[in-house]
Amino acid sequence: MSSDIFLNDKQLKTLDKKLQSIIRKTGLDRKTQAEVFDKKTLLTIEKLISNRVLDIIDFPISTGKEGNVFRGVTTENKLVAVKIYRISTSTFKHITQYIFGDPRFKSIHKTRQNIIYAWTKKEFKNLERLNKIGVKAPKPIISYNNVLVMQYLGEKNKSAPMLKDVKIENPEEIYESLIGSIKKMYQKADLVHGDISEYNILYYRSKPYIIDLGQGVLNKHPNAQEFLKRDINNLVRYFKKYGIKANVEKIFDNIIK
Numbered sequence: 730m731s732s733d734i735f736l737n738d739k740q741l742k743t744l745d746k747k748l749q750s751i752i753r754k755t756g757l758d759r760k761t762q763a764e765v766f767d768k769k770t771l772l773t774i775e776k777l778i779s780n781r782v783l784d785i786i787d788f789p790i791s792t793g794k795e796g797n798v799f800r801g802v803t804t805e806n807k808l809v810a811v812k813i814y815r816i817s818t819s820t821f822k823h824i825t826q827y828i829f830g831d832p833r834f835k836s837i838h839k840t841r842q843n844i845i846y847a848w849t850k851k852e853f854k855n856l857e858r859l860n861k862i863g864v865k866a867p868k869p870i871i872s873y874n875n876v877l878v879m880q881y882l883g884e885k886n887k888s889a890p891m892l893k894d895v896k897i898e899n900p901e902e903i904y905e906s907l908i909g910s911i912k913k914m915y916q917k918a919d920l921v922h923g924d925i926s927e928y929n930i931l932y933y934r935s936k937p938y939i940i941d942l943g944q945g946v947l948n949k950h951p952n953a954q955e956f957l958k959r960d961i962n963n964l965v966r967y968f969k970k971y972g973i974k975a976n977v978e979k980i981f982d983n984i985i986k
Contacts, residue, residue, distance in 0.1 A: 900971035
């Protein structure tokens with residue numbers, strides 16, 4: 730799918746009118762609408778609609794430091810998650826520490842737009858890696874500019890909750906599953922999440938699904954082991970409230986051996 734989109738003023742007005750009905754359905758206030766749905770993002774969404782990837786965008790699911798996630802519907806009436814990274818208001822400094830140092834993105838031009846586009850593509854590629862090795866995460870569908878379309882996790886009218894918002898009935902099993910996932914990511918996909926916590930793990934059908942892979946880095950990244958140790962520490966800290974005791978250093982050594 731080409732990233733070059735050229736429309737004249739008349740076409741832009743028609744596009745804007747067409748997309749305003751979609752935006753209104755999201756229930757966002759005008760300030761947030763303007764931040765999320767800037768001109769370039771609207772053109773990207775229109776391209777996804779014209780290519781029959783999307784039909785509509787429904788309600789917002791979550792808001793993060795760099796972007797917003799919405800529930801979308803495809804032309805085949807299938808529910809999807811649509812993640813839109815904000816081009817103008819993203820936490821730019823936060824993003825760059827994960828992009829620069831990743832050998833996959835050596836050649837990108839260091840403009841805000843290009844970095845956001847690379848970040849979106851990076852999350853798509855990282856989700857692909859997790860799906861290939863069998864780690865539970867949303868299945869990526871398409872990445873285009875600053876928009877990522879992926880598998881929707883949840884029921885028809887309610888998305889899957891974050892781990893922090895549920896009371897786990899089998900905490901030891903979930904803990905072991907997550908430690909096993911980050912070990913498998915490191916050893917089989919050469920990947921470190923970099924920011925894993927109860928805020929970016931969804932609890933769906935009694936299983937943990939890892940999300941927010943934009944900051945995920947390859948093992949070759951200069952800060953990969955530092956990020957890995959932080960991921961382990963976050964999980965150990967969270968599950969301590971369930972009475973699970975673990976040694977961060979031992980887990981770390983077991984993963985990198």
